[in-house]
Amino acid sequence: MSANPEHPSDSxxxxxxxxxxxxxxxxxxxxAKISRERIEYLQNVSHQLVAPLHAIKWHIENLAxxxxxxxxxxxxxxxxxxxxxxxxxxxxxxxxxxxxDADHKLSSLREPLEEVELFRLLINLADDFQPxxxxxxxxxxxKNGTPFEAAPPVLAIKPLISQVFSNVIENAVKYxxxxxxxxxxxxxxxxxxxxxxxxxxxxxxxxxxDTNKIFERGFRTEEAKSQYPAGTGFGLYIAxxxxxxxxxxxxxxxxxxxAIFEVVLPVRALEGxxxxxxxxxxxxxx
Ligand SMILES: Nc1ncnc2c1ncn2[C@@H]1O[C@H](COP(=O)(O)OP(=O)(O)OP(=O)(O)O)[C@@H](O)[C@H]1O
Ligand SMILES: [Mg+2]
Numbered sequence: 442m443s444a445n446p447e448h449p450s451d452s453x454x455x456x457x458x459x460x461x462x463x464x465x466x467x468x469x470x471x472x473a474k475i476s477r478e479r480i481e482y483l484q485n486v487s488h489q490l491v492a493p494l495h496a497i498k499w500h501i502e503n504l505a506x507x508x509x510x511x512x513x514x515x516x517x518x519x520x521x522x523x524x525x526x527x528x529x530x531x532x533x534x535x536x537x538x539x540x541x542d543a544d545h546k547l548s549s550l551r552e553p554l555e556e557v558e559l560f561r562l563l564i565n566l567a568d569d570f571q572p573x574x575x576x577x578x579x580x581x582x583x584k585n586g587t588p589f590e591a592a593p594p595v596l597a598i599k600p601l602i603s604q605v606f607s608n609v610i611e612n613a614v615k616y617x618x619x620x621x622x623x624x625x626x627x628x629x630x631x632x633x634x635x636x637x638x639x640x641x642x643x644x645x646x647x648x649x650x651d652t653n654k655i656f657e658r659g660f661r662t663e664e665a666k667s668q669y670p671a672g673t674g675f676g677l678y679i680a681x682x683x684x685x686x687x688x689x690x691x692x693x694x695x696x697x698x699x700a701i702f703e704v705v706l707p708v709r710a711l712e713g714x715x716x717x718x719x720x721x722x723x724x725x726x727x
Contacts, residue, residue, distance in 0.1 A: 526573055543647075577614065583624070584624065596717075605680040606638070606682055608705070617642045623640065627639065635707050638706075639703045643699040644699045652692070659678070684706070
């Protein structure tokens with residue numbers, strides 16, 4: 442079919458130009474959306490980080506004033522410790538977020554695989570988060586004397602796996618009702634050769650229809666938003682991404698009084714899939 446000279450916009454060239462213009466406009470809109478999201482993300486990051494830093498500054502000013510007695514001073518120091526734990530935890534999540542969005546394979550991550558004893562790791566994390574728990578009269582307990590203690594180590598990237606459990610434990614503290622116990626337990630399942638870890642708390646209720654949504658980036662339940670306005674909704678998304686990189690699974694189940702989170706990690710499935718830690722590697726991360 443030949444172009445109509447009376448209607449230049451009917452020519453194939455003109456149609457191509459129109460199509461290109463349309464495509465350009467769509468791309469510009471997409472770019473503007475990404476840029477808006479990036480700004481929102483950065484605002485969120487700084488907002489989240491500023492809160493604990495402010496609290497630390499305020500506590501230090503209080504101590505420096507010399508008007509605080511010994512007993513009160515101990516309490517203030519404990520709060521400084523808790524708030525620093527939150528700030529470090531948030532900063533790690535934000536750093537991971539950009540990394541995980543860029544990398545999709547375990548082999549492309551810089552950290553090597555190593556044998557991780559989950560029982561030990563969880564004892565250390567429970568210790569780290571306990572001061573945060575004290576602020577809310579919560580006890581964080583890792584069950585000992587159970588099969589968890591005897592579970593074999595799993596091959597994993599330790600700082601990443603540590604962040605998974607940090608995110609789950611931090612939630613358990615944040616969403617618990619004052620005065621209750623957070624119970625961490627685990628087991629080795631020889632048939633599938635996986636280690637499972639559960640973290641159970643009593644607090645805000647989790648609706649059955651939200652159990653999958655809470656792993657989506659940015660999703661927070663209405664209850665969490667109204668009771669605990671600070672939060673990005675990134676924690677469980679990051680946890681899920683990391684667990685899946687390790688070929689494991691993470692899930693949440695509502696209970697009568699709160700929720701139970703389960704992380705399942707294969708013991709040896711990752712052999713040969715990423716660099717393994719050599720004798721010269723030295724990690725201070727627990
Ligand atoms: N232990 C829990 N009990 C009940 N609901 C939970 C629990 N842990 C998480 N949730 C729900 O899952 C949502 C997503 O959790 P996630 O850790 O991703 O984000 P967040 O805690 O809201 O924010 P951030 O982790 O960035 O501070 C929470 O907002 C809350 O609604
Ligand atoms: Mg969280």
